[in-house]
Amino acid sequence: MRFHEFSFRARYGETDQMGVVYHGNYAQYLEMGRVEWLRTLGISYRDMEENGTMLPVIHLQIDYKKSAKYDDMLTIRTMLKKRPLVKIEFDYEIYNESRELLVEANTVLAFIDVATGKPVKCPDYILEKLKD
Amino acid sequence: MRFHEFSFRARYGETDQMGVVYHGNYAQYLEMGRVEWLRTLGISYRDMEENGTMLPVIHLQIDYKKSAKYDDMLTIRTMLKKRPLVKIEFDYEIYNESRELLVEANTVLAFIDVATGKPVKCPDYILEKLKD
Amino acid sequence: MRFHEFSFRARYGETDQMGVVYHGNYAQYLEMGRVEWLRTLGISYRDMEENGTMLPVIHLQIDYKKSAKYDDMLTIRTMLKKRPLVKIEFDYEIYNESRELLVEANTVLAFIDVATGKPVKCPDYILEKLKD
Amino acid sequence: MRFHEFSFRARYGETDQMGVVYHGNYAQYLEMGRVEWLRTLGISYRDMEENGTMLPVIHLQIDYKKSAKYDDMLTIRTMLKKRPLVKIEFDYEIYNESRELLVEANTVLAFIDVATGKPVKCPDYILEKLKD
Numbered sequence: 001m002r003f004h005e006f007s008f009r010a011r012y013g014e015t016d017q018m019g020v021v022y023h024g025n026y027a028q029y030l031e032m033g034r035v036e037w038l039r040t041l042g043i044s045y046r047d048m049e050e051n052g053t054m055l056p057v058i059h060l061q062i063d064y065k066k067s068a069k070y071d072d073m074l075t076i077r078t079m080l081k082k083r084p085l086v087k088i089e090f091d092y093e094i095y096n097e098s099r100e101l102l103v104e105a106n107t108v109l110a111f112i113d114v115a116t117g118k119p120v121k122c123p124d125y126i127l128e129k130l131k132d
Numbered sequence: 133m134r135f136h137e138f139s140f141r142a143r144y145g146e147t148d149q150m151g152v153v154y155h156g157n158y159a160q161y162l163e164m165g166r167v168e169w170l171r172t173l174g175i176s177y178r179d180m181e182e183n184g185t186m187l188p189v190i191h192l193q194i195d196y197k198k199s200a201k202y203d204d205m206l207t208i209r210t211m212l213k214k215r216p217l218v219k220i221e222f223d224y225e226i227y228n229e230s231r232e233l234l235v236e237a238n239t240v241l242a243f244i245d246v247a248t249g250k251p252v253k254c255p256d257y258i259l260e261k262l263k264d
Numbered sequence: 265m266r267f268h269e270f271s272f273r274a275r276y277g278e279t280d281q282m283g284v285v286y287h288g289n290y291a292q293y294l295e296m297g298r299v300e301w302l303r304t305l306g307i308s309y310r311d312m313e314e315n316g317t318m319l320p321v322i323h324l325q326i327d328y329k330k331s332a333k334y335d336d337m338l339t340i341r342t343m344l345k346k347r348p349l350v351k352i353e354f355d356y357e358i359y360n361e362s363r364e365l366l367v368e369a370n371t372v373l374a375f376i377d378v379a380t381g382k383p384v385k386c387p388d389y390i391l392e393k394l395k396d
Numbered sequence: 397m398r399f400h401e402f403s404f405r406a407r408y409g410e411t412d413q414m415g416v417v418y419h420g421n422y423a424q425y426l427e428m429g430r431v432e433w434l435r436t437l438g439i440s441y442r443d444m445e446e447n448g449t450m451l452p453v454i455h456l457q458i459d460y461k462k463s464a465k466y467d468d469m470l471t472i473r474t475m476l477k478k479r480p481l482v483k484i485e486f487d488y489e490i491y492n493e494s495r496e497l498l499v500e501a502n503t504v505l506a507f508i509d510v511a512t513g514k515p516v517k518c519p520d521y522i523l524e525k526l527k528d
Binding site (some may be wrong): 150152154155156157158159160163186188189190191192193194195196199 | 282284286287288289290291292295318320321322323324325326327328331
Binding site for chain 3 (some may be wrong): 014032044046
């Protein structure tokens with residue numbers, strides 16, 4: 001299960017006066033992509049954070065190829081780049097309904113202990129799930 | 133010091149495809165208005181929250197008269213409605229550079245103890261400041 | 265078909281440092297509610313705007329009863345208040361998975377001709393759909 | 397005038413439940429940085445767009461070093477990377493009040509004719525301003 005697809009509609013409030021989705025709003029789309037990827041593995045990011053490990057984004061990169069429009073049904077494809085250690089890296093692609101590629105993106109997130117604020121290793125129960 | 137004015141520019145990312153500021157973004161404008169009103173009184177909302185009292189919004193009402201456009205220099209006028217007890221109520225007006233009234237709004241916020249999640253009275257040091 | 269329910273998850277980026285969904289983000293939730301209500305009637309708001317009628321919000325009112333948390337599966341219930349003329353009015357309720365009422369809200373929107381910026385009557389094809 | 401600094405406060409609505417500014421909101425900060433840089437040169441991005449040239453972001457990269465907190469007075473330093481042709485590239489640094497470096501970022505934007513949607517060269521009046 002190294003990739004996952006999730007679909008959602010672009011909201012009116014996410015557009016800007018160019019008549020397309022504001023480029024900054026894609027960060028939330030990527031967040032939905034990786035959270036739903038985790039959920040498919042049986043992992044709740046919410047539980048993970050409540051259990052003391054958080055995953056702040058430390059690197060974000062987005063290349064915009066084509067615009068998303070209001071009410072477009074978008075599909076985000078989330079791909080784990082490699083087995084996580086103290087960081088976890090994802091590649092993303094976002095498509096519209098005509099399967100045109102709108103965006104290519106990459107994020108790196110760090111596993112951080114909520115209590116200490118220090119980097120930690122990827123929890124074992126996540127590594128276990130990734131074996132499958 | 134029952135009212136206060138604060139100015140700021142509308143951001144591109146705050147517009148929507150109607151070519152005006154998205155109506156939902158005014159909630160952040162009102163938040164800036166009351167925070168800057170507090171700062172003028174010598175009160176930091178950040179310190180207040182760190183000291184154990186938070187102020188969630190429990191009622192929000194906005195009437196939209198005229199649109200704000202990208203890059204407009206907007207002025208928000210924040211007015212304390214009455215002496216706060218367990219709640220604090222503000223009226224707001226937002227103007228553009230031509231002093232046209234764009235928005236009339238009202239919010240009610242509750243004083244809540246961060247530790248217990250229970251309602252509390254307005255802290256004395258705020259009531260003191262309001263005497264002046 | 266005077267009411268409609270639609271469900272979606274609260275995003276991480278929609279929370280604030282109180283650990284709950286930021287109150288200003290509910291405006292987008294209400295927008296999703298009424299757009300999906302229209303879609304159920306066979307009406308696309310996107311098409312409507314492309315065909316020359318837009319629906320800016322002129323009044324927004326929200327009462328916050330209980331907080332929504334990150335990753336909560338929220339359900340918005342959208343109810344048409346009365347037969348629209350030059351304005352259309354909706355009531356909303358938002359529930360969490362335990363069917364606790366989080367928010368009660370109301371919006372009034374005006375039918376506006378995109379070309380002239382002037383108020384117009386609710387298009388006939390919408391009134392037709394509302395008869396059913 | 398190849399770089400410019402602009403300061404503003406982080407808003408409450410920009411934080412997330414980690415208690416820091418949500419990583420996606422920095423896109424708006426970068427936008428403010430380059431718009432204010434242009435204004436210092438005597439160029440209004442709003443006028444530029446009204447005169448038929450828009451500047452969509454085609455590449456966004458952000459490295460997060462340290463978190464910004466609510467109410468922090470942030471300073472964004474915007475630097476033009478090279479003389480623009482059909483694209484314009486900026487580097488950015490964001491600092492807090494203690495002059496700690498929070499974020500390093502880079503954006504590439506394309507000059508696009510609003511009417512045709514086609515790429516165009518950087519308008520001459522901007523190149524003129526950059527000579528100074």
